Amino acid sequence: MQDTVVQDGPWEFDEEVASVFEDMLERSIPDYPIMRQAVNALAFKSLEGLRDTSVLDAGCSNGLALESLDNYANGRNHSITALCGFDASAPMLGGAQRRRDWRWDLRAHDLREHLPYGDNQFDVVLCILTLQFTPVVHRQRILDELTRVLRWGGRLVLVEKILGFTPELDDDMVSAYHDHKRDMGYSDEQIERKRLSLQGVLEPLTAQQNELMLESSGYFQADCFWRWMNFAGWVAVKTWETEKGSPARTVYSFRD
Numbered sequence: 001m002q003d004t005v006v007q008d009g010p011w012e013f014d015e016e017v018a019s020v021f022e023d024m025l026e027r028s029i030p031d032y033p034i035m036r037q038a039v040n041a042l043a044f045k046s047l048e049g050l051r052d053t054s055v056l057d058a059g060c061s062n063g064l065a066l067e068s069l070d071n072y073a074n075g076r077n078h079s080i081t082a083l084c085g086f087d088a089s090a091p092m093l094g095g096a097q098r099r100r101d102w103r104w105d106l107r108a109h110d111l112r113e114h115l116p117y118g119d120n121q122f123d124v125v126l127c128i129l130t131l132q133f134t135p136v137v138h139r140q141r142i143l144d145e146l147t148r149v150l151r152w153g154g155r156l157v158l159v160e161k162i163l164g165f166t167p168e169l170d171d172d173m174v175s176a177y178h179d180h181k182r183d184m185g186y187s188d189e190q191i192e193r194k195r196l197s198l199q200g201v202l203e204p205l206t207a208q209q210n211e212l213m214l215e216s217s218g219y220f221q222a223d224c225f226w227r228w229m230n231f232a233g234w235v236a237v238k239t240w241e242t243e244k245g246s247p248a249r250t251v252y253s254f255r256d
Contacts, residue, residue, distance in 0.1 A: 013089035027184040040072035059130025060085025062095030173229040
């Protein structure tokens with residue numbers, strides 16, 4: 001179904017949004033297929049060569065990211081053992097339930113709460129266009145939690161809408177983004193109504209602020225793998241080295 005959603009109040013991931021979510025992503029996220037392919041390719045590097053593998057999608061919406069990565073892995077002769085995801089929206093989670101098989105573990109869960117998973121449990125953690133919908137005050141703690149459940153050597157893949165480095169540059173990028181949405185068939189009214197409904201609900205940070213949060217969570221290898229103006233994606237590897245018999249962290253600053 002085509003996205004014609006116009007919400008009068010604050011943005012919600014309700015039944016109407018859930019019914020058109022895939023069209024919304026494809027038309028609203030610039031270079032969407034390229035982003036999805038890059039996420040899969042980099043996440044798969046933590047899966048290939050391993051026998052039993054597990055993936056967590058934090059804010060799994062309708063399960064599209066998990067299904068896409070699973071298909072990518074299957075095409076390379078690897079079957080992911082456990083596909084886990086959670087979301088706070090019941091309508092979105094309902095869409096994910098329709099994709100599942102016996103390997104899927106889907107839960108209703110709010111990212112602001114402690115994650116119901118053990119330490120070092122997952123080979124890959126996806127957080128795709130999710131963190132931006134959580135209160136800024138919680139984001140560092142959320143990243144710390146996602147790090148906790150990721151195994152050593154595993155990868156976090158983070159994709160976020162971001163702010164420009166200065167207000168002037170941000171205005172330029174938002175203007176170009178709105179031009180993209182018009183090219184994808186959205187009307188000026190739809191663009192403006194969605195912008196207003198997202199105020200106070202979606203709160204982007206700058207690329208630099210996201211990178212500093214990754215650094216503070218102890219991601220010692222991290223890089224920006226995709227960017228289109230005010231959207232960006234990072235891959236971060238949870239690494240450690242042994243020094244005098246104890247785990248020791250080596251942090252590479254993004255500012256170096």
